[in-house]
Amino acid sequence: MPTCSICGVLRERLVESIIEESRVSVCEDCAKFGKIISRPGVFKSSIPVKVNEEVIEYIEEGYHDRIKRARERKGMTQEDLAKSLAEKSSTIMNIESGRLKPTLKLAKKLEVFLNIEIISKDITITGGNKKIDFKKDNLTIGDLLRMKNDN
Numbered sequence: 371m372p373t374c375s376i377c378g379v380l381r382e383r384l385v386e387s388i389i390e391e392s393r394v395s396v397c398e399d400c401a402k403f404g405k406i407i408s409r410p411g412v413f414k415s416s417i418p419v420k421v422n423e424e425v426i427e428y429i430e431e432g433y434h435d436r437i438k439r440a441r442e443r444k445g446m447t448q449e450d451l452a453k454s455l456a457e458k459s460s461t462i463m464n465i466e467s468g469r470l471k472p473t474l475k476l477a478k479k480l481e482v483f484l485n486i487e488i489i490s491k492d493i494t495i496t497g498g499n500k501k502i503d504f505k506k507d508n509l510t511i512g513d514l515l516r517m518k519n520d521n
């Protein structure tokens with residue numbers, strides 16, 4: 371019996387799928403990650419599975435220290451920074467003291483203006499009964515294929 375190029379499961383039939391520009395034979399579960407180019411008739415009645423990619427952006431811990439230090443490096447007061455970003459100085463004060471988390475929109479402005487990083491990204495791909503976490507883009511389907519080939 372052929373085995374899936376990604377998860378290694380034994381299957382009666384595999385589907386041809388394009389994953390990261392390479393053509394691979396995979397099981398139906400793994401085919402969800404790629405573009406299926408041929409599908410044996412036996413699977414025709416199966417319900418297509420939707421893959422959802424969810425990107426969650428969040429403000430990192432310690433954001434307030436980073437903002438405060440970067441502002442001080444620039445020799446700016448909280449008021450100066452507030453004016454530059456068209457925000458209230460009380461907003462900047464509360465953010466720097468850690469009492470207030472900036473909105474993502476404001477956090478992005480702060481990142482650019484102060485040349486710091488305070489936003490992290492989590493990408494989660496879900497589909498069927500499979501759930502893979504791609505933390506900060508470190509793991510791709512290509513990596514999974516390579517890992518499998520190394521074994």
Ligand SMILES: [Zn+2]
Nearest residue numbers: 374377397400
């Ligand atoms: Zn598979």
